[in-house]
Amino acid sequence: MAVARSSRPVDYYDGKAVSLDIPEAIQRRLSVRSSLTPDSAKLILVMVGLPGRGKSFIAHKLSRFLNWTGYQTEIFNAGQNRRANHSPTNHSRAGFFDPSDAERKAKRESIAMSTFEELLEWLAGGGEIGIFDATNSNPQRRAFLVSRAAEWKGWRSGDASPAAGGAGAGVAGGGGARFGVSIVFIESICTDKSILEANMLSKVRASPDFAGLSEEEALSDLRQRVSHYEASYVPVADEEGAYIKLFDLSSKVTAHQVFGRMTQRVLPYMMSLHISLRPIFLAALPPGYGDASSRGSEAGEDQWATQRLASMGFSQRYPGGESFADLACVLEVLIVAHATPCRALRAYFLGLPVAECMCPASSRAAEALANASRSVVELLPALFGKWSEEIHTLEERGENSEVLSLDDAVFSLEGQVG
Ligand SMILES: Nc1ncnc2c1ncn2[C@@H]1O[C@H](COP(=O)(O)OP(=O)(O)O)[C@@H](O)[C@H]1O
Ligand SMILES: O=P(O)(O)OC[C@H]1O[C@@](CO)(OP(=O)(O)O)[C@@H](O)[C@@H]1O
Structure with missing residues (x-):
């Protein structure tokens, strides 16, 4: 009931x-805005930034997230295309990225364009969000991408074609077209020297471009590549x-x-994006736990998890290995839930089909989540924001695993994690 606000005028x-x-x-402003809101059927996210700014990392994270939300999303990486179709000796060293070398510049453009055409083809075949992963570091390239997408005629018969012309900046086939394709640039800018140093190192260690070079040679080559890009880089x-x-x-x-609609999904995700360094543990509750007959509670679930970790030998270290208590010291997230959400989370993090992950026979980890009382699945951060997994089972801990009572386990946990 509303409270009367008696004396206020x-x-x-x-x-x-x-x-x-x-x-x-x-009204004029609003009509500009609605011309930029074509509610497109297709979206192209164009990555922008110097090498080592996390473009591929962001692209992979985004792709996993967007696929999960139900949009068919795929990454098209120009570097991968270059490596697949050109010899590494002439196409991987810093000289290949020199903007003053017209011939090489033309070759780079042609690789990038063929990658972009692949993306358009994929959209034509039913894809919804294409991520174009290249440096796209100058306005000429970006303007070309916008105009190419605007004139693109690769729609399947049955699709409404994008409206000709009237494209607002960055919106191909805009002008209110219901089935247009929008372009949004995703630019990563990083000037923090310590982050850049770490990024360079991870790049030379992981990229096939630097195979056969010492770490020092590879770093020097990558730095030279970056300075070539810096010479022509213009932020969006x-x-x-x-x-x-x-x-x-x-x-x-x-x-x-x-x-x-699609673009607005991307922004909040970009704001919360971060680099995960710590593992996530998935511990599935046994079937029937917390149902009407044995109603569970958060405290109950915590207790159950502790009990299970205890039964797996909480503080026992096997030779060369680590105990759950060791793991607890670095643990950031322990998810204790019913098997179904655990399986769904596993599907999300690993970018696997949910239906597949729901089936215990599909993999060892899926089976482990079904076998609730004897295993825990650990998800470990990997390159490009991906995750790998490890399964910890009671059996693997060996015959000598110490099985503690719940009280002993809690005592041991308090002692070890403070
Ligand atoms: N927003 C960001 N800014 C700076 N570095 C990032 C960002 N996101 C991720 N990284 C880091 O950048 C490193 C290099 O990433 P990568 O995707 O290969 O760069 P790029 O594709 O731009 O060459 C990764 O190891 C990742 O940890
Ligand atoms: O065509 P541009 O925009 O230069 O981008 C493609 C190039 O970007 C690079 C820059 O280093 O990407 P990546 O880091 O993804 O491998 C090269 O591999 C790739 O050839």
């Missing part, structure tokens, strides 16, 4: 709904269209013209 806000008279200036400007910019690991995020 009637205010401007208290009046009855007054019909809204929208001034012309606002407002006139170029829609963008999301991440600064120094998303500590600052700016967005421009982020409208439309």
